[in-house]
Amino acid sequence: xxxxxxxxxxxxxxxxxxxxxxxxxxxxxxxxxxxxxxxxxxxxxxxxxxxxxxxxxxxxxxxxxxxxxxxxxxxxxxxxxxxxxxxxxxxxxxxxxxxxxxxxxxxxxxxxxxxxxxxxxxxxxxxxxxxxxxxxxxxxxxxxxxxxxxxxxxxxxxxxxxxxxxxxxxxxxxxxxxxxxxxxxxxxxxxxxxxxxxxxxxxxxxxxxxxxxxxxxxxxxxxxxxxxxxxxxxxxxxxxxxxxxxxxxxxxxxxxxxxxxxxxxxxxxxxxxxxxxxxxxxxxxxxxxxxxxxxxxxxxxxxxxxxxxxxxxxxxxxxxxxxxxxxxxxxxxxxxxxxxxxxxxxxxxxxxxxxxxxxxxxxxxxxxxxxxxxxxxxxxxxxxxxxxxxxxxxxxxxxxxxxxxxxxxxxxxxxxxxxx
Numbered sequence: 001x002x003x004x005x006x007x008x009x010x011x012x013x014x015x016x017x018x019x020x021x022x023x024x025x026x027x028x029x030x031x032x033x034x035x036x037x038x039x040x041x042x043x044x045x046x047x048x049x050x051x052x053x054x055x056x057x058x059x060x061x062x063x064x065x066x067x068x069x070x071x072x073x074x075x076x077x078x079x080x081x082x083x084x085x086x087x088x089x090x091x092x093x094x095x096x097x098x099x100x101x102x103x104x105x106x107x108x109x110x111x112x113x114x115x116x117x118x119x120x121x122x123x124x125x126x127x128x129x130x131x132x133x134x135x136x137x138x139x140x141x142x143x144x145x146x147x148x149x150x151x152x153x154x155x156x157x158x159x160x161x162x163x164x165x166x167x168x169x170x171x172x173x174x175x176x177x178x179x180x181x182x183x184x185x186x187x188x189x190x191x192x193x194x195x196x197x198x199x200x201x202x203x204x205x206x207x208x209x210x211x212x213x214x215x216x217x218x219x220x221x222x223x224x225x226x227x228x229x230x231x232x233x234x235x236x237x238x239x240x241x242x243x244x245x246x247x248x249x250x251x252x253x254x255x256x257x258x259x260x261x262x263x264x265x266x267x268x269x270x271x272x273x274x275x276x277x278x279x280x281x282x283x284x285x286x287x288x289x290x291x292x293x294x295x296x297x298x299x300x301x302x303x304x305x306x307x308x309x310x311x312x313x314x315x316x317x318x319x320x321x322x323x324x325x326x327x328x329x330x331x332x333x334x335x336x337x338x339x340x341x342x343x344x345x346x347x348x349x350x351x352x353x354x355x356x357x358x359x360x361x362x363x364x365x366x367x368x369x370x371x372x373x374x375x376x377x378x379x380x381x382x383x384x385x386x387x388x389x390x391x392x393x394x395x396x397x398x399x400x401x402x403x404x405x406x407x408x409x410x411x412x413x414x415x416x417x418x419x420x
Contacts (some may be wrong), residue, residue, distance in 0.1 A: 009146070009147075013375075019376065026368060029372075031372075032370075032408045035373035040399045044308040047262065048298075054293070054297050058292065058293075063290060064285045064289065066296055067293070070299055074269050085245050087247075097267070097268070099255040103142075105284065107135065108152050111133060131181075132153055132154055134157045135155070136184070139158035140193055140381040141381070167194035168191070171185075172205070185206065185217050187218070188219075195339040197337035197338050198233065200233055203239075207239070227337070228338070259309055266291070318402060322406060342395070345392055347419075372408055377391065377393030
C-alpha cells in the first residue's frame with residue numbers, strides 16, 4: 001500500500017466516536033444532531049422531479065467535462081452572482097462530483113513534487129521530506145485539504161485562524177522560505193468552521209503574494225450562498241474587480257450541497273484559470289470521474305433557480321436569531337459572516353486542568369446529559385508549536401429544524417444553569 005496513507009489523521013468524526021465510546025446518551029431526550037454539516041432543509045421538489053424523470057439516462061455514459069448546457073448554466077450563474085466580465089463555459093468550467101472529490105483530485109493533478117529547494121521550516125506536524133512543496137491552508141480547516149496535500153507528496157503549512165485575525169488568518173506572517181516552496185494556497189470563504197469571509201482587500205493581498213511567488217489559489221466557496229445580508233465576495237469576483245479577467249492561478253469550487261440542500265446529488269463545479277483546468281480535465285478523464293447525466297439535468301434546474309436558495313437562507317437566519325437571542329448572554333456566541341456554523345467557546349463550567357475552555361468536556365456533556373451531537377473544535381485543527389487554535393471551541397451546525405433548534409437551546413440553557 002502507499003506509505004503516504006500512514007500520514008493521514010483519523011477523520012474528526014472518528015475522533016468523536018473514540019471520545020464518546022464509553023458514553024451513553026441521555027435517552028430522556030430525542031437525539032438532535034448538530035455535529036455534521038449535512039443540510040436537513042427540504043431539497044427543491046422540482047429538482048427531484050427532473051432527477052426522477054431522467055433516470056433512464058443511467059444507460060448512457062456521461063462525458064468528463066459534462067453537458068454543454070450545464071456548463072453554460074453554471075457560467076451564467078457565475079457571471080450574475082459574482083459580476084464577472086466573462087467566463088468561458090468551454091475552457092474555464094468543469095462540472096465535478098461534489099467539491100470534496102474535486103478539492104482532493106485537483107491537488108493530485110496540480111502538485112509538482114519534483115522540487116529541490118531543501119530547507120527546514122517549522123509549522124508542520126508531518127514527516128515528509130523537508131524539500132517537499134508546501135500547500136498552505138487555514139487552521140482549523142476542512143481535512144480534505146491536508147489529506148490531499150499529504151497524498152500528493154506535499155507538506156501542509158497551517159495558518160492559524162483566531163479571534164486576533166478575525167478568524168481569517170494572517171498570511172503576511174508566513175515566512176518567505178515557505179512562500180518560495182508553496183504551490184497551492186487553500187482558502188475557505190465563507191470559512192468552515194468559523195464563518196469568516198474574505199474581503200476584496202484580503203483577496204488582493206493574497207493575489208499579490210501569488211503574483212510574487214507563483215502559487216495557485218484554490219478557493220473553497222461551497223457556503224457562499226448561505227449569507228445574511230451581503231453576498232460574500234468570491235475569488236473570481238475579486239479578480240474581475242481587479243481586472244484579472246483570465247483568473248491567472250485562481251480556481252474556485254462550488255456545490256449544490258449547501259446552496260440547494262442536495263448533498264447526495266454530489267454535484268458541483270470547479271472554475272477559473274483555463275491553463276490549470278485544461279490539464280486537470282485530462283487528469284479527470286483518466287480518473288473516470290463524470291457526473292451522471294440525470295444528475296447534470298437536475299443540476300441545471302437547481303442553478304437556474306434562486307427562489308429556493310433565498311428560502312434556505314431565511315430558515316438559517318431564523319435559527320441564528322434564535323440562538324443569539326436565547327443563548328447569546330450564556331454562551332460566547334459570535335454570529336458568523338456566512339455559513340451555517342456557530343463556532344462556540346466552551347463555557348466556564350467546562351474547563352481543563354489549566355482552567356482553559358475544554359471542548360471535549362463540553363461535547364461529552366452535551367451528548368451524555370442532553371443527547372445533542374456536536375463536534376470538538378480541536379479535531380478540526382492541528383497543534384503547531386504547542387497551540388491548537390480549535391481547542392476550546394465547539395462547532396455547532398445549525399442544520400436541524402427550527403423546532404429542534406428550540407429544543408436544543410432550552411436543553412443547553414438548563415445545563416448551563418445547573419452547572420453554575
